Amino acid sequence: MVDLLLAVRGLNKQFRSGTQSVSVLSDLSLQLGRGESLALTGRSGSGKSTLLNILCGLEKPDAGRIQVLEEVFDSRKPAGSRQAEARWAALRRRQIGVVFQEANLMPALSLLDNVRLRARLAGQADDKCEDWMERLGIGELADRYPDQVSGGQRQRAALAMVFAMKPALILADEPTGSLDRHTAEAVTRQLFDLQARHGCGLILATHDAELATRCNHHLDLGHQPET
Ligand SMILES: Nc1ncnc2c1ncn2[C@@H]1O[C@H](COP(=O)(O)OP(=O)(O)OP(=O)(O)O)[C@@H](O)[C@H]1O
Numbered sequence: 001m002v003d004l005l006l007a008v009r010g011l012n013k014q015f016r017s018g019t020q021s022v023s024v025l026s027d028l029s030l031q032l033g034r035g036e037s038l039a040l041t042g043r044s045g046s047g048k049s050t051l052l053n054i055l056c057g058l059e060k061p062d063a064g065r066i067q068v069l070e071e072v073f074d075s076r077k078p079a080g081s082r083q084a085e086a087r088w089a090a091l092r093r094r095q096i097g098v099v100f101q102e103a104n105l106m107p108a109l110s111l112l113d114n115v116r117l118r119a120r121l122a123g124q125a126d127d128k129c130e131d132w133m134e135r136l137g138i139g140e141l142a143d144r145y146p147d148q149v150s151g152g153q154r155q156r157a158a159l160a161m162v163f164a165m166k167p168a169l170i171l172a173d174e175p176t177g178s179l180d181r182h183t184a185e186a187v188t189r190q191l192f193d194l195q196a197r198h199g200c201g202l203i204l205a206t207h208d209a210e211l212a213t214r215c216n217h218h219l220d221l222g223h224q225p226e227t
């Protein structure tokens with residue numbers, strides 16, 4: 001049996017707009033083992049980004065239990081949630097690498113310094129950072145600042161940051177969404193290579209059906225039960 005990395009049970013999330021409540025995630029459960037990958041698909045607005053945000057603690061579910069490694073977050077146990085923010089922050093610093101639709105880079109630091117900072121915060125050596133940028137095809141942009149590069153280049157810098165921190169779990173929201181097909185293929189290869197080499201888990205939100213078939217598991221949020 002694979003070593004369990006993530007276990008989610010009974011997750012519910014609603015958003016209120018005005019007087020109306022819209023159910024985005026309803027009684028969702030999933031599990032992921034170390035070294036496994038899961039593709040999240042579903043139409044625009046089906047809740048892929050919301051789920052990824054919940055799985056790294058940036059969004060709170062209305063109900064549900066989430067276990068990441070040894071940490072348990074249970075909405076029914078308020079006592080256990082007292083230091084939840086700090087526990088989620090520690091997980092994001094060392095164990096959960098996130099690549100979101102909007103790359104989260106420090107504007108005052110060069111791309112390379114962004115990657116180095118991420119590695120150091122995760123307690124990793126920062127001597128491989130240039131190498132990661134090279135492999136992702138942005139080696140020549142190391143000294144540029146985030147506002148001096150394109151959206152796809154920023155996204156690749158965000159991926160280099162995740163690679164440099166060597167997390168146990170990678171959450172990637174459309175990581176190749178703003179890349180041309182050739183670059184997307186190269187970046188995807190690096191992502192799956194890294195995952196295989198480090199045995200980390202990978203959850204990938206994507207509209208790309210071919211990319212979804214490369215993952216071990218597939219969850220289509222378009223087929224969530226209606227409430
Ligand atoms: N902060 C918020 N307040 C209100 N509604 C929200 C909020 N965030 C997301 N939503 C709504 O929740 C639903 C799910 O959004 P989400 O961003 O998770 O979709 P998605 O599957 O990632 O879509 P896409 O493929 O377009 O990225 C959408 O209907 C969205 O409008």
Ligand SMILES: [Mg+2]
Nearest residue numbers: 048049101173
């Ligand atoms: Mg999204």
